[in-house]
Ligand SMILES: NC(=O)C1=CN([C@@H]2O[C@H](COP(=O)(O)OP(=O)(O)OC[C@H]3O[C@@H](n4cnc5c(N)ncnc54)[C@H](OP(=O)(O)O)[C@@H]3O)[C@@H](O)[C@H]2O)C=CC1
């Protein structure tokens with residue numbers, strides 16, 4: 001169907017007052033496929049006008065009609081939500097599990113940022129620039145749960161997302177990777193609002209983000225793995241069918257005084273020997289194309305990976321806004337004396353790392369007839 005003939009789909013936002021929720025509002029309030037019909041948050045906010053309860057941190061104003069909406073409890077039968085086909089969730093992980101499940105059981109489609117269902121064997125963990133093919137497990141999820149429309153799709157941890165896009169480009173061009181080491185420098189917006197206190201983060205680096213390293217190490221293999229031929233099971237990058245093993249991933253995560261944009265310093269070893277040259281690696285990044293771009297969905301960036309030539313780029317402040325925060329920047333591609341190649345990557349953690357990925361996943365699902 002031509003985009004101009006499509007009726008807009010009514011959507012709700014869970015966790016609408018938070019860091020990710022605000023990005024959802026900014027991006028969805030001008031979206032060609034989706035129309036915001038409900039906003040949900042905790043009972044601290046429910047029953048009140050959105051503009052009165054949110055602590056808006058974006059540099060564009062709250063869209064007028066959204067500011068006037070009344071925040072609801074996160075319940076599928078609440079005003080506004082009962083008319084929605086889809087909800088986008090920016091809920092705190094402490095509550096996301098039960099709430100998202102309730103919406104799915106009520107036959108709504110849930111696109112979630114929370115960690116709760118990422119490891120669920122029925123739920124795809126999708127980075128839209130990498131593995132939207134995993135949406136093909138949806139019929140199985142629905143049939144296992146006796147649902148006709150509802151399902152949950154999750155997107156990845158924000159640092160994982162910034163890492164797997166360049167890794168996918170390398171695997172596409174040169175075959176399976178053997179080992180990946182990454183050290184992250186993560187922005188404070190990754191911790192939500194109010195997040196890390198200024199006395200902890202200013203003039204400082206905090207070398208611990210609870211649970212983050214384990215998420216990067218595990219999620220990478222689900223995303224870069226496949227679905228078995230029956231479309232009912234993930235292979236976690238380890239399959240006797242095509243002789244792949246899990247990638248050894250080791251992550252070291254730090255919090256730095258940057259507002260938005262997670263940086264990763266990455267070293268990679270290929271299974272292939274000899275490894276590709278640095279020029280071939282750079283070309284693979286530049287030429288990487290993905291299904292979201294082929295489908296032409298509205299949030300797909302013109303370039304999935306932007307390669308920077310200057311030796312001191314990418315930098316969060318200068319590069320996080322490229323392609324409306326929907327791409328990954330890569331630079332400093334060079335030989336690694338321990339592994340094969342090393343480089344620096346950068347992602348906008350709240351856009352491609354969170355809200356933009358959920359929205360792009362849903363756009364792809366629309367194109368595939370899953371919404
Ligand atoms: N920030 C980032 O870069 C990324 C975040 N994520 C994930 O996205 C999710 C949201 O993160 P973020 O926006 O940073 O978090 P915030 O802390 O900024 O926002 C949390 C949201 O959850 C709502 N909430 C809290 N408790 C309840 C409850 N009991 N019932 C209903 N709603 C509730 C809050 O509403 P209220 O205002 O009423 O308290 C608020 O809207 C998390 O799961 C996070 O792990 C994923 C990738 C990146």
Ligand SMILES: N[C@@H](CC(=O)OP(=O)(O)O)C(=O)O
Nearest residue numbers: 113114115157158186190191
């Ligand atoms: N932990 C990430 C953000 C986040 O919430 O991740 P996850 O969705 O995987 O819990 C950060 O602090 O930057």
